[in-house]
Amino acid sequence: MLSKFGSKLIHFLFLVREKLRNLNLNLTPSQKELVARNLELEDKIITLMNNPIIDVELVLHCVTKRMRETFEIEMRHLERSVDAKIPAVSGSLEFNDPNDRFQRLELFQTEQLKNKCQSSDNLQNSIKISPGIQEENSLSPERKDSLEKRADKVIVFRENKIEAEAHKQLHWKSTKPLTGPFLRLKKNKNGNINHVNLYSDSHQLMVESTKISHESFVAKSFTNQKSSESEYHPQSHRTSAGAIDQILAFNSMNHNDETLQNEQIDPNNSFEECQEINAAKTKKEKKEFISVSEYLAQSKSPQRTKKFYIATGLITNQVSRRGSSEHLISSGVVTLNNSVESAEIPQTIKGAASHPAKLYWLLKVEYKPLPPANRPDLKKAAKEKIVSELLAMNSDINRSRASYAANFKRFLEKSTERALEYQQIRRQQELAKQSTVEKKKISENTDEKGPLDSKLSPRGIPHFISRSSKVSRGNSQENLASNALDSIEEDSPSKNKKQAEASPLRAYRLPFIYNSLRGSKNRAFSYESSKTLPRNQDYDSANNSVSLIAERKEKEKDRVQKKNERAIVLPKLNVVHDANQELNFRRMQENLDSNKNKASTKNGSLPGAAINLHRSLLFLKSKSTTGKKVGNVSNHSQNSQPLSKSIKNVQTANDIASSLLEKAMQDFDNNKKILKNQFSIFDAYDNKIKRALIGIEDNSHLLSKLTN
Amino acid sequence: MKPTEQIDKSSVLSARPKQSEIKIESLNAFLRLLKERGENLLLVVDKCSKISHQQTTQLENIQELVQKLKEAESHRKILENQIIKEYTDCRIIDDDNRVYVT
Numbered sequence: 190m191l192s193k194f195g196s197k198l199i200h201f202l203f204l205v206r207e208k209l210r211n212l213n214l215n216l217t218p219s220q221k222e223l224v225a226r227n228l229e230l231e232d233k234i235i236t237l238m239n240n241p242i243i244d245v246e247l248v249l250h251c252v253t254k255r256m257r258e259t260f261e262i263e264m265r266h267l268e269r270s271v272d273a274k275i276p277a278v279s280g281s282l283e284f285n286d287p288n289d290r291f292q293r294l295e296l297f298q299t300e301q302l303k304n305k306c307q308s309s310d311n312l313q314n315s316i317k318i319s320p321g322i323q324e325e326n327s328l329s330p331e332r333k334d335s336l337e338k339r340a341d342k343v344i345v346f347r348e349n350k351i352e353a354e355a356h357k358q359l360h361w362k363s364t365k366p367l368t369g370p371f372l373r374l375k376k377n378k379n380g381n382i383n384h385v386n387l388y389s390d391s392h393q394l395m396v397e398s399t400k401i402s403h404e405s406f407v408a409k410s411f412t413n414q415k416s417s418e419s420e421y422h423p424q425s426h427r428t429s430a431g432a433i434d435q436i437l438a439f440n441s442m443n444h445n446d447e448t449l450q451n452e453q454i455d456p457n458n459s460f461e462e463c464q465e466i467n468a469a470k471t472k473k474e475k476k477e478f479i480s481v482s483e484y485l486a487q488s489k490s491p492q493r494t495k496k497f498y499i500a501t502g503l504i505t506n507q508v509s510r511r512g513s514s515e516h517l518i519s520s521g522v523v524t525l526n527n528s529v530e531s532a533e534i535p536q537t538i539k540g541a542a543s544h545p546a547k548l549y550w551l552l553k554v555e556y557k558p559l560p561p562a563n564r565p566d567l568k569k570a571a572k573e574k575i576v577s578e579l580l581a582m583n584s585d586i587n588r589s590r591a592s593y594a595a596n597f598k599r600f601l602e603k604s605t606e607r608a609l610e611y612q613q614i615r616r617q618q619e620l621a622k623q624s625t626v627e628k629k630k631i632s633e634n635t636d637e638k639g640p641l642d643s644k645l646s647p648r649g650i651p652h653f654i655s656r657s658s659k660v661s662r663g664n665s666q667e668n669l670a671s672n673a674l675d676s677i678e679e680d681s682p683s684k685n686k687k688q689a690e691a692s693p694l695r696a697y698r699l700p701f702i703y704n705s706l707r708g709s710k711n712r713a714f715s716y717e718s719s720k721t722l723p724r725n726q727d728y729d730s731a732n733n734s735v736s737l738i739a740e741r742k743e744k745e746k747d748r749v750q751k752k753n754e755r756a757i758v759l760p761k762l763n764v765v766h767d768a769n770q771e772l773n774f775r776r777m778q779e780n781l782d783s784n785k786n787k788a789s790t791k792n793g794s795l796p797g798a799a800i801n802l803h804r805s806l807l808f809l810k811s812k813s814t815t816g817k818k819v820g821n822v823s824n825h826s827q828n829s830q831p832l833s834k835s836i837k838n839v840q841t842a843n844d845i846a847s848s849l850l851e852k853a854m855q856d857f858d859n860n861k862k863i864l865k866n867q868f869s870i871f872d873a874y875d876n877k878i879k880r881a882l883i884g885i886e887d888n889s890h891l892l893s894k895l896t897n
Numbered sequence: 898m899k900p901t902e903q904i905d906k907s908s909v910l911s912a913r914p915k916q917s918e919i920k921i922e923s924l925n926a927f928l929r930l931l932k933e934r935g936e937n938l939l940l941v942v943d944k945c946s947k948i949s950h951q952q953t954t955q956l957e958n959i960q961e962l963v964q965k966l967k968e969a970e971s972h973r974k975i976l977e978n979q980i981i982k983e984y985t986d987c988r989i990i991d992d993d994n995r996v997y998v999t
Binding site: 194197198201204242243244245246249250252253256257259260261263264266267268270271 | 928956974988989
């Protein structure tokens with residue numbers, strides 16, 4: 190809506206202007222001024238309406254103000270002419286040159302100021318408006334001033350912006366490459382550099398051709414000048430409050446020099462003042478720009494140089510107006526012809542390479558990647574990345590192993606028995622290894638390719654990692670365990686008994702190891718922490734055996750009681766009784782022998798009790814055999830006392846055995862729980878390591894691919 | 898002479914926008930006022946150019962015309978001020994089709 194309004198407004202003003210022109214009248218200077226004012230108003234409205242934030246009040250105020258003024262002027266003119274019957278005096282000024290309108294505007298404004306009081310008096314006299322309405326509707330002078338200030342601000346801002354955009358979109362028509370940058374630094378009265386200009390050698394030639402006098406150099410004088418001979422776009426000649434602002438902004442950004450930013454450019458700064466450049470106080474500013482120019486000279490990129498000049502607004506038509514290059518050089522302007530060495534710039538400045546970001550900011554160009562020669566090798570980078578990942582994985586595995594070892598150590602440290610067991614198991618494993626090695630040797634002798642190959646796998650991974658090796662090792666362990674079992678089975682009970690007496694732990698170790706190996710054959714060997722205790726199945730079987738023992742004991746008790754009763758009631762049947770007793774004793778011994786191995790696993794103290802029981806049984810046996818040998822009924826009464834004693838002994842032994850069994854059962858339960866926990870931990874570690882192994886294999890695949 | 902249109906004051910006042918709101922009525926009224934002024938201006942310029950050839954009777958008529966024009970101008974001023982007051986500190990961001998070229 191507002192845009193439509195703006196366009197309508199502009200169109201209206203245009204129409205007014207065109208109508209005035211088409212009147213075919215001999216326009217008086219004031220009438221011509223009217224046209225000029227209309228033109229100016231159009232420009233102003235366009236500027237205001239193109240502003241991102243439209244101040245509606247400001248637009249309306251500007252329009253009404255200008256229109257009123259023109260109308261009042263024309264009305265005054267008509268009034269005067271009517272009064273004097275004389276038309277207005279025609280001036281000698283012409284309206285051909287549009288640039289003249291500014292000068293004419295000044296003239297007009299002076300005239301307007303003169304006639305202002307008169308016109309206002311006339312209007313107030315002629316129009317009768319009630320004072321209340323007049324006060325209410327008219328804008329206060331303060332308000333008007335503020336609006337005017339705002340309008341000026343907006344217009345100045347817009348002009349600067351437009352100029353900056355024009356500099357950016359500078360139409361460079363010259364085909365000549367920039368051979369070398371020139372640098373011009375300009376000081377203000379305080380000695381601070383507030384204007385810098387860079388230009389090229391091609392400009393130098395152009396400057397020579399234009400031959401504009403040195404005196405014409407005033408910063409603001411170029412705004413309205415036209416350059417017919419210049420190779421630039423006409424817009425570029427309107428320098429360059431925007432460019433100067435940019436430079437000042439740059440300086441302030443780098444040095445936080447607010448004073449410099451706030452300083453206004455003195456248009457009366459002459460070239461003579463520029464001669465004192467080397468003695469300038471603000472060396473930093475100089476360094477910045479010289480470093481940029483140095484960088485550009487080194488880069489030998491005319492495009493980039495040009496972009497730099499355009500972006501910073503340093504290329505302007507000022508140079509072309511300034512005079513010949515010779516004059517510039519002679520008047521103290523620093524030159525940078527192709528290289529820094531030839532310039533009068535101090536060599537202390539060391540390149541702008543240390544500020545690439547600043548340079549890119551200055552150049553306002555996109556960052557271009559490095560040439561392929563300097564580009565990093567992607568393959569190498571990928572390899573490095575994979576290697577680093579692998580190393581990280583390895584470190585993780587090592588960490589988990591270390592933690593596992595620490596946990597296991599703690600577990601062993603809790604009880605010395607466990608430690609002993611562990612040591613023993615290790616020894617047995619070593620023995621088993623030796624035996625497998627021997628077996629391997631034998632198999633190698635028989636067959637060229639043995640089941641166990643200690644060399645590297647086809648992928649180059651050692652066997653301790655590969656699964657096949659684990660299986661083979663598991664098999665070997667199984668064989669070993671089965672051998673051990675066979676050897677145990679082959680052993681006679683007496684031999685076993687002796688072994689049990691000599692080393693009670695060893696008596697139950699081997700079948701147990703067999704079970705553990707069978708239960709976790711893959712796991713046990715690889716971690717060097719084989720399970721010293723059986724798994725759940727083994728516990729179940731052990732429990733069953735314990736219950737059997739308890740049943741048998743009860744039966745034995747019953748039998749013994751029955752025997753005693755018979756011995757008392759039927760002494761004549763002593764021989765038969767003795768035979769039965771002997772048989773019973775044998776059975777008991779066998780049972781005890783068989784159970785001893787099982788029961789002793791429950792507790793280390795159990796074998797001692799079993800031995801006691803066994804001794805008592807042996808004692809009973811010996812007594813019974815002596816009675817048999819005598820074969821006399823009279824002797825029976827003599828032997829009745831030792832028998833009763835022996836019965837007592839047996840009972841006590843049974844009691845001890847039962848209590849021990851109970852203890853052993855309790856221990857079983859506890860161990861069961863502990864082991865369950867341990868196995869869950871082991872399984873977790875198993876899974877982790879399996880995953881890690883799979884990852885390593887995959888990564889090794891990748892590595893091999895990359896290396897190929 | 899084309900008589901100036903009398904714009905109703907109450908109609909302009911009723912079209913008072915709320916904050917940053919713009920009323921098409923007020924803008925149209927404003928444009929109408931400008932147009933009137935422009936027409937009057939052209940008339941004045943035309944009269945000024947022809948005044949040397951005018952007779953005294955015609956000059957009297959011109960004087961009357963000037964008076965009427967002044968009255969109309971004052972009326973316009975009042976209305977314009979009202980419209981401007983409506984849009985005090987009214988700033989609008991309007992990026993649609995706002996590229997005006999001279």
